[in-house]
Amino acid sequence: MSIAGKVAIVSGAAAGLGRGFAERLVSEGCDVLGFDINQDVTDIPGVTGEIADVSKREDVERVVEKAAAMGEIAVLVNNAGSWKKTPVTSSWIEALSDWDFIMDTNLKGVLMLSRAVIPHLKSGGGHIINLSSYYVLPAKSDGTNPEDTDLYNASKWALNGFTDGWAKYLAKDGITVNGLCMGATDSPMLRGLFPDGKLPPELGAVMQPEDIAGQMMDLINSGRTGENIGAWVGHPVTIGEVPPLHRRITG
C-alpha cells in the first residue's frame, strides 16, 4: 500500500538522521509532522513542525492529535535518541541521572509515541521504524560495543525487543515494525563525539542521512517486519529475500 498522501511522524526531525527521514518522506508524497525538543522544524519544505519532548506524555499526545487531524497516519519513525558515555564506575549520581536522560528518550519516549500512534495505524496498516544501532545488531555486535556506552547500548538492545514483540503482535493489523541498526552516520550526534566536531579519517567512510532514509524506504516497500537491518560504514545493505524465521535477527 502506497504511503503517498498519508501522514508520517518523525521524532527528532530538526537535525541529523531525523531531518533526512523527514525530507525523504516529503519526497515520497507524505504529509510529514516533524518534531524536536528545542527547535521548530519549520525550515524543511513540506514538513509541519512542532516543538515537543518525546519523553513527556502530554507532548506526545499533543503531537499525535495534531498528526491525526492532518490525515491518515501511515508511518512513524522513532528517531529521537540521546547518547552519553557513562562508565560503570562513574558516580551513582551521574549513572542514575544518565539513566533517566537516555532511557526516557530512547525507550519510554519510543513506547509512548508508538502507543499513541498505533490506534491510528490500525485502520489501514502502517509502518514503524525504530532507530537502533550497529552496536547492538546481534549478528555483528561482537567487539563493537564500546565499554563506556553501556547505558546507550542497553537502551538500544531493549529497543530491539520492542521491534521484535510489536512486529509479532501487530502483524494481524498489517503493521510492519523494523529496526535500523546502522553504524556511523554524519549527524550532530556523531560529530559531537569528536572534540572539534571533525570526523577523523580513521572512522573511514561515513554514511549520510539520505543513505539511511533510502534504507528506510526499501524496508517499507519490502513489506518485511520484525527485522533489525544493519548498515555499516559507507554502504547500507541491500535488502534481499525474506529469510527463514530462525535467521530473522541478523545483519
Ligand SMILES: NC(=O)c1ccc[n+]([C@@H]2O[C@H](COP(=O)([O-])OP(=O)(O)OC[C@H]3O[C@@H](n4cnc5c(N)ncnc54)[C@H](O)[C@@H]3O)[C@@H](O)[C@H]2O)c1
Ligand atoms: N549518527 C549515528 O552514527 C548513529 C548511529 C547509530 C544510531 N543512531 C541513532 O539514530 C538516531 C538519530 O541520531 P542522530 O545521529 O541523527 O542524532 P542527533 O543527536 O544528531 O539528532 C537527534 C535529534 O533528536 C532530538 N531529540 C533528542 N532528544 C529528544 C527528545 N526527548 N524529544 C524530541 N527530540 C529529541 C535532538 O534535538 C536532535 O535534533 C538516534 O536514535 C541515534 O541513537 C545514530
